[in-house]
Amino acid sequence: MARYTFRLNGRLVSVESWDPEQPLLYVLRGSQGLHGPKFGCGLGQCGACTVLIDRQATRSCTLSLSRAAGRDITTLEGLGTIERPSRVQAAFIAEQAAQCGYCTNGMIIAATALLSRTPKPTVDQVKQNLAGNLCRCGTHTRIVRAVMRASQV
Amino acid sequence: MTALASLSRRDLLKAGGTLVVSFAFSVTLPRDGAAQAAASAPDSGKPLDPTEVDSFLAIHADGTVTVYTSKPDVGQGLRIAMIQLVAEELGVPAGRISIVDGDTAVCPDQGGTGGSTGLTRGGTEIRQAAATARQALIALGASRLNRPAADLTISDGQVRPSAGGAGVGIGALVAGRRLGVKLDPKAPLAAPARYTVVGKPLLRPDVADKCTARHVYVHDVSVPGMLHARVIRPPAVGAKLTSVDESSLAGIPDVRVVRMNSFLAVVAKDEWAAVRAASALKATWSDWQGLPGHEGLDRYLRAGAIDRDQAVVNKGDAAAAMSGAVTKLSASYFWPNQSHASLGPSCAVADVRADGAATIWSASQGPTGLRTTLSKSFGLPADRMRVVFCEGSGSYGTNGGDYAAADAVLLSKTVGQPVRVQWSRQDELAWDPKGPQQMIDLRAGLDANGRIVAWDAEMWLPATRQGARPYLAAEAAGIAQENGSNGGLLSQNADPPYAADNVRVLVHNVKDTPLVISNLRAPGKIANVFAAESFADEIAASLKVDPVAFRLSRLGDPRAIEALTRASQAFDWQPRTAPNPQAKQGSLLVGRGVAYMRYKQAENYVAMAMEVAVEPATGNVTVRRVVCAHDCGLVVNPDGLRNQIEGCIVQTLSRTLHEEVTFNRSRVTSVDWASYPVLRFPEAPAVDVVLIDRPAEPFMGAGEAATAPVAAALGNAIFDATGVRLRTAPFTPERVKLALAGR
Numbered sequence: 001m002a003r004y005t006f007r008l009n010g011r012l013v014s015v016e017s018w019d020p021e022q023p024l025l026y027v028l029r030g031s032q033g034l035h036g037p038k039f040g041c042g043l044g045q046c047g048a049c050t051v052l053i054d055r056q057a058t059r060s061c062t063l064s065l066s067r068a069a070g071r072d073i074t075t076l077e078g079l080g081t082i083e084r085p086s087r088v089q090a091a092f093i094a095e096q097a098a099q100c101g102y103c104t105n106g107m108i109i110a111a112t113a114l115l116s117r118t119p120k121p122t123v124d125q126v127k128q129n130l131a132g133n134l135c136r137c138g139t140h141t142r143i144v145r146a147v148m149r150a151s152q153v
Numbered sequence: 154m155t156a157l158a159s160l161s162r163r164d165l166l167k168a169g170g171t172l173v174v175s176f177a178f179s180v181t182l183p184r185d186g187a188a189q190a191a192a193s194a195p196d197s198g199k200p201l202d203p204t205e206v207d208s209f210l211a212i213h214a215d216g217t218v219t220v221y222t223s224k225p226d227v228g229q230g231l232r233i234a235m236i237q238l239v240a241e242e243l244g245v246p247a248g249r250i251s252i253v254d255g256d257t258a259v260c261p262d263q264g265g266t267g268g269s270t271g272l273t274r275g276g277t278e279i280r281q282a283a284a285t286a287r288q289a290l291i292a293l294g295a296s297r298l299n300r301p302a303a304d305l306t307i308s309d310g311q312v313r314p315s316a317g318g319a320g321v322g323i324g325a326l327v328a329g330r331r332l333g334v335k336l337d338p339k340a341p342l343a344a345p346a347r348y349t350v351v352g353k354p355l356l357r358p359d360v361a362d363k364c365t366a367r368h369v370y371v372h373d374v375s376v377p378g379m380l381h382a383r384v385i386r387p388p389a390v391g392a393k394l395t396s397v398d399e400s401s402l403a404g405i406p407d408v409r410v411v412r413m414n415s416f417l418a419v420v421a422k423d424e425w426a427a428v429r430a431a432s433a434l435k436a437t438w439s440d441w442q443g444l445p446g447h448e449g450l451d452r453y454l455r456a457g458a459i460d461r462d463q464a465v466v467n468k469g470d471a472a473a474a475m476s477g478a479v480t481k482l483s484a485s486y487f488w489p490n491q492s493h494a495s496l497g498p499s500c501a502v503a504d505v506r507a508d509g510a511a512t513i514w515s516a517s518q519g520p521t522g523l524r525t526t527l528s529k530s531f532g533l534p535a536d537r538m539r540v541v542f543c544e545g546s547g548s549y550g551t552n553g554g555d556y557a558a559a560d561a562v563l564l565s566k567t568v569g570q571p572v573r574v575q576w577s578r579q580d581e582l583a584w585d586p587k588g589p590q591q592m593i594d595l596r597a598g599l600d601a602n603g604r605i606v607a608w609d610a611e612m613w614l615p616a617t618r619q620g621a622r623p624y625l626a627a628e629a630a631g632i633a634q635e636n637g638s639n640g641g642l643l644s645q646n647a648d649p650p651y652a653a654d655n656v657r658v659l660v661h662n663v664k665d666t667p668l669v670i671s672n673l674r675a676p677g678k679i680a681n682v683f684a685a686e687s688f689a690d691e692i693a694a695s696l697k698v699d700p701v702a703f704r705l706s707r708l709g710d711p712r713a714i715e716a717l718t719r720a721s722q723a724f725d726w727q728p729r730t731a732p733n734p735q736a737k738q739g740s741l742l743v744g745r746g747v748a749y750m751r752y753k754q755a756e757n758y759v760a761m762a763m764e765v766a767v768e769p770a771t772g773n774v775t776v777r778r779v780v781c782a783h784d785c786g787l788v789v790n791p792d793g794l795r796n797q798i799e800g801c802i803v804q805t806l807s808r809t810l811h812e813e814v815t816f817n818r819s820r821v822t823s824v825d826w827a828s829y830p831v832l833r834f835p836e837a838p839a840v841d842v843v844l845i846d847r848p849a850e851p852f853m854g855a856g857e858a859a860t861a862p863v864a865a866a867l868g869n870a871i872f873d874a875t876g877v878r879l880r881t882a883p884f885t886p887e888r889v890k891l892a893l894a895g896r
Contacts, residue, residue: 085364093356
C-alpha cells in the first residue's frame with residue numbers, strides 16, 4: 001500500500017491507503033480520529049468537511065489523498081481548544097452561532113480563511129464568502145454576526 | 154458520581170473530556186473503550202418510573218446534579234432550558250447540572266422530541282421533579298441542621314437558614330443515596346418574580362463543544378470490532394433485486410456483500426472501502442414505474458381515493474352562510490413534498506449480540522419509540538435493547554435516521570458484529586420520509602360590512618394509517634412489519650384566528666401517498682397558515698383595507714393583538730389599502746407583507762412582517778428583512794429562544810422559496826444540493842425578533858411556531874410588491890416569472 005505524508009494540525013503524519021483516490025476526509029475521521037470535519041455530501045457542495053490546506057478553505061470530501069500529500073492541513077481541532085479557542089471559535093461561542101452544529105466546522109474554517117485574507121470584511125463579503133457553505137438550521141444571521149465579531153477583535 | 158446511576162454515555166464522555174484535556178489534538182471522546190463501556194454498563198437500578206423523582210434527577214455526592222429525559226436535544230437548545238428550570242427550583246447553579254437525553258437505559262419515558270413538547274411536557278415534569286426534590290432536600294436539611302424546614306432555603310447548592318448562617322451542601326445531604334420520593338404534583342414552584350436563572354440567556358452547553366470539535370455526533374461513535382456498511386437502495390422505489398455480481402468488488406479490501414431478498418448492502422472494515430464497494434457493486438433490479446411524478450401531485454391529491462372525510466372544525470353552518478353572503482371569494486393553495494434535508498446524512502451504529510441483546514446509537518428524536526419498533530420489526534427483546542441517543546445533524550422531524558438504525562440493526566444481527574451505517578447524500582434526499590403534499594381550497598363569504606360570515610376550508614392530505622412507519626430495510630428484506638403512515642397533526646390552523654360567524658374545515662384523507670411521509674417541522678401548519686393567512690390578505694385586499702388593520706379589527710385575544718401590534722410597530726408598518734404604489738425601485742419591485750397565527754390555535758402567538766424585493770426580469774425574490782413578534786408565555790432562555798425563532802424563519806424561507814421534492818415515475822430526482830437547493834447566505838435576511846415575555850403564563854414550546862406564518866407573510870409581501878398572488882410553493886424564479894407574466 002502506498003504511503004502519504006502530510007502535516008496535520010502541526011505534526012507530521014504518514015498514512016497508508018489502498019486507494020490513492022481515497023478522499024482526505026475518510027483518513028481524517030478514520031485513522032486520525034478527528035471529528036471536526038464532517039461528511040455532508042461527498043460532492044463538494046455543502047462545506048461540512050472543510051479543512052484548511054495551506055491556509056485555503058478546502059473540501060476534504062473531494063480531495064484525494066494523493067493530492068493532499070505534502071500539504072499543510074489544519075482542521076477545527078487545530079484552530080483552538082475549548083480552553084483556548086481561536087478568535088473565530090470564540091466569536092461563534094459568544095454569538096451562540098450554532099443549532100445542530102453540523103455545519104459549524106465548515107463555517108469556522110471558511111471564516112478563518114476569509115479573515116486571514118480579508119481581516120475587515122463587510123457583511124456582504126462574509127455572506128458571499130460563505131455562499132458555498134450550507135446551513136440547514138437557519139443559523140445564518142448568527143454566523144454572519146460571529147464572523148463580523150471575530151473580525152473586530 | 155456514578156454510584157447512583159448506571160454509567161451513562163455522557164457521564165463517560167464527561168470523564169473522557171476531563172481526562173484528555175491536555176491532548177489538544179487527540180480524540181477527546183469515546184473511540185472504542187468509552188462507547189463500548191457505555192454499551193455494557195449495567196443498569197444499577199435507577200428507576201425509570203415517571204412517578205419517582207429519582208427517575209428524572211440524580212444528586213451526586215459532589216453536589217452536581219444529572220437530569221434525565223427521553224426528549225433529545227436535536228440542536229434546538231432544550232438542554233439548557235431544562236437545566237435552567239432545574240437550577241431555579243433546586244437552588245443549584247446551572248453549571249453544576251448536566252443532562253442525559255434519550256438513553257433508554259436511564260431516561261424515564263416522556264415521549265420523544267416533537268410537536269414543540271420538549272419544554273411543555275418534558276420541562277414541566279422535570280421542573281416538578283426538581284420542586285419535589287427541593288422539598289425533600291429541605292426536609293433532610295432540617296433534620297441535619299436541627300431547624301424547622303420553614304426556616305430553610307436552598308441557594309448555591311446548600312440548604313441553609315433563610316435568615317443566614319451555616320448550611321449544608323445537597324451532595325452531603327443525599328450522600329450518594331437516592332432521594333426515594335414520589336413526584337409531588339403539588340410541590341410549590343419558585344415564584345416567577347424571584348427567578349434568578351429562568352429568563353437569563355445562559356449559554357448552551359453544546360455550542361462551545363460544537364465549535365471546538367468536542368461534541369460527539371452519532372457519526373463519531375465507534376465501538377470495538379465495528380464494521381462500516383453502506384446500503385444499496387433500488388434505482389426505482391418498488392424495484393426488486395434480480396441479481397448481484399460480486400466480482401465487481403475485486404480489488405476492494407475486506408468487503409462482503411449482504412443480501413436478503415431485495416435488501417442489499419456492503420460491509421467493510423474500512424469506511425472508504427464500503428463507500429467504494431457500494432458504488433462499484435453491479436446489481437440488476439426489476440423495472441418499476443409506480444409514481445405519478447411530482448408535476449401531477451395536485452391532481453393526484455384531488456383525484457385520490459378518500460379514506461375518510463372529517464370536519465375538524467364545524468362552527469355554525471358555513472354552507473348556508475356562504476349562500477347568503479354578499480361577497481364570495483375562493484382560492485386554492487398547494488404545498489409540495491419537502492425533505493428534512495439534513496445537512497449530514499443519517500447514521501446509526503448497532504451492536505446486536507447473538508442472544509438478542511442490542512445497543513443502538515441513533516440520532517432519533519424518539520429513542521423510546523425506536524426501541525419498540527425495532528424490537529417488533531426484528532424480533533429482538535425490547536427489555537434487552539438499549540437505544541442511546543447521540544446527536545446527529547438537525548433532523549426537524551423524522552428524517553432518515555430511524556431507517557438508518559433499522560439498517561444497522563439488520564446488518565449487525567446478520568454479520569454478528571457491531572455495524573455503523575451512514576447514508577449517502579443522495580439516499581438522504583431520496584429516501585428520507587417526506588413532509589406531506591397538501592392541497593387547500595378556501596372559500597369565504599362576507600356580508601355588506603365586510604364581516605366574515607362564512608369560512609370554508611377543504612383540504613386534501615395523505616391519510617394517517619395506524620402503526621409504525623415500515624422500515625426500508627425490513628421491507629426490502631421481506632420481513633413482516635407494521636405498515637403505518639403518519640405525517641403528524643396536519644389539519645390544524647386552516648381556520649382563521651379572526652372573527653368569523655360560520656367556519657368549517659373539512660379534511661379529505663387521501664388513502665395513498667406516492668412518497669412515504671413523516672412529520673417535518675410544524676407538520677401541516679406551514680401550508681395551512683400559508684393558505685389561511687394569504688387568503689385573509691386576499692379578503693383584506695378585496696375590501697380595500699390595510700392588512701394589519703384588517704386583522705387587528707377581527708382579533709379579540711389581547712395577546713394576539715399585542716403580538717400583531719408589536720410586530721407592526723417594530724417593522725414600522727405603513728398602512729395602505731392596495732399594493733404598493735411606489736413598488737418600483739430600479740429593476741426591482743418592493744413590498745411588504747404580514748401574517749399572524751396562533752400555533753395549533755392553542756399555543757404561541759406569532760406575528761411576522763417582511764419586506765421583499767422582486768426582480769421581474771429574473772423572477773428572483775429577495776427577502777430584505779423580517780420582523781417577528783413572538784409570545785410563548787414565560788421565556789426560559791431568551792437567547793436560545795431567539796436562536797430557534799431565527800432558525801424557524803430562515804429555514805421556512807428556504808422551504809418557501811426553493812424546496813420541492815421532485816420525482817419521476819420511478820424515483821426521487823432531487824437528490825443533491827443542486828437539485829434540492831436550500832437557502833444560501835447571500836439570501837439570508839436581517840431578522841429582528843421581538844420577544845413578548847409573560848412570566849406569569851406557562852411556557853410553550855418554540856421549536857416550530859415561528860415557521861408557520863413565514864410563507865404567508867412572504868406571499869403577501871410579493872402581492873404588495875407586484876399585485877400578483879402566489880398560491881403554490883415554492884416561489885421559484887420560474888414560478889414567479891410565470892405568475893407575473895399572467896397578471
